[in-house]
Amino acid sequence: MKFLSRAVLRGRVAALVGLAAIFGMLGVFGPAAPAAHAASTPPHFADGFGLTVVGQPKWMDDNERTFTFQVKSDQVPAYSVLPGQVSGEHTVMVTLPAGYDGAAATRYPVHYTLHGAPEYPNAPRNKIITERATEGLPLITVTPNGGGRGWYSNWVNPGALGRQNWETFHLDQLIPLVDANLKTVAAKEGRAISGHSMGGFGAFHYAEHRPDLFSYVGSFSGDLDFNTEIRAAVVGSELLEQYGTPAVAADAVFGSPVWPFDGVWNEQSAAQHVRSLRGLGVAMYAGDGGDLTVDPVLAVAENRVRQTALVAAANLTAEGIPYRFADYHDGSSWAEGCTGKHSQQACIQADMNDFVKLIMKRLRHP
CATH class of the missing domain: 1.20.5 (Single alpha-helices involved in coiled-coils or other helix-helix interfaces)
Structure with a gap:
């Protein structure tokens, strides 16, 4: 050798x-x-439209699909907070499509989805549901803060909190801010809106008031009819501190709930004002609570919101407006783990999966 x-x-x-x-x-x-994973920088947001960006976007995890940012709004300068929230600072959660590039010419449609009460926009399950439903799709999803009891409305008697103009905040400020800072299809053909529970009401409420903004609306177990016991649920959310502190008066959001002083309640009840949804895609999802002896509070809650969807469906039919109603009863044929109760993640995931498929057939996208 x-x-x-x-x-x-x-x-x-x-x-x-x-x-x-x-x-x-x-x-x-x-x-x-x-x-090591090379971290990318999420989009930068500039102030505008009455909003001040007080917290620039930060990724929620190493997957770099979803980020949160914080704004202050002159329309909701303070609000009843849940633990960990800062009154006056509104967290917004955004999920981007894979391959999103702020420097490229490609533009994406936006799905605004509204959380329930009392809940955080960036709750872990909201992130999971959104990311799973939009995997591989060219769609931006935005989940704004709606407060523990904001009810996606401009309040009648906000009291010491000051202005609680949640509707103005979202429709006149947040939507143009998103369009100005992200690569969006900034038109009706590029927007859809949905929500769960309180957010289901909010989605219909916003679409009814501003059909020029959205192409599709969806309610996941939404509180659509204020002429039922849902009115008591709204009042309860105003009075109970679990929906945020400080609690507020029973007439804070929609005025007096008692006839003959309940005119605002009647005007804002979504199930009775579906006429303006003509031309939009409309979808509703609800169970019947399944076995009402199991988790009876959530079972009965879902059973009752289903009734509000039935009223909305009857009114849509009377107006000749087509719609999809996934009335999945005990959930056994809808999704594994869904038993038809209110606020079940498996049910909401299936709702979102179905709704996203619908809107992607309607929205303008790459």
């Missing part, structure tokens, strides 16, 4: 190292060890 001198050996090792570096740069060998 022929032995090499140390000088020759060192020279050959150095040459191999040099070749490895060159091939590594060319992608032939690849990295010597797994490279």
Whole structure:
């Protein structure tokens, strides 16, 4: 066997190292060890439309699909907060499509989805539901703060909190802010809106008031009819501190709930004002509570919101407006783990999955 001198050996090792570096740069060998994830920067947001950005976007995890940012609004300068919230600072959660590039020309439609009460816009389950439903799709999803009891409305008697103009905040401020800072299809053909429970009311409420903004509306177990016991649920949310502190008066949001002073309740009841949804895609989802002896509070709650969807469906039919109503009863045929109760993640995931498929057939997208 022929032995090499140390000088020759060192020279050959150095040459191999040099070749490895060159091939590594060319992608032939690849990295010597797994490279750490190269973090990207989420989009930067500028102030505007009455909103001040007080917290720039930050990714919620290493997947870099969903970020949150915080704004202050002159329309809701303070609000009843849930634990961990800062009154006057509104967190907004945004999920981007894979491959989103703020420097590219590609524009995406936006799905606004409204949370229930009392809930956080960036609750972990909201992120999971959104990311699963939109995997691989060219769609931006925005979940704004609606407060623990905001009811997606401009309040009649906000009291010491000051203005509680949630509708103005979302429709006149947040939507144009999103369009100005993200690559969106900034038109009716590029927007849909949906919501769960309180948010289901909010989605119909917003679409009825501003059909020029949205192409599709969806209610997931929404509180659509204020001429039922839903009125008591709204009042309860105003009075109970679990929906945020400080609690507010029973007439804060929609005025007096007692006839003959309940005119605002009647004007804002979504099930009775579906006429303006003509031309929009409309979808509703609800169970019947399944076995009402199991989790009776959530079972009965879902049973009653289903009745509000039936009223909305009857009024849509009377107006000749087509709609989809996924009336899945005990949930057994709708989704694994869904038993037809209110606020079940498995049910809401199936609702969202179905709704996203519908809107992607209607919205303008890449």
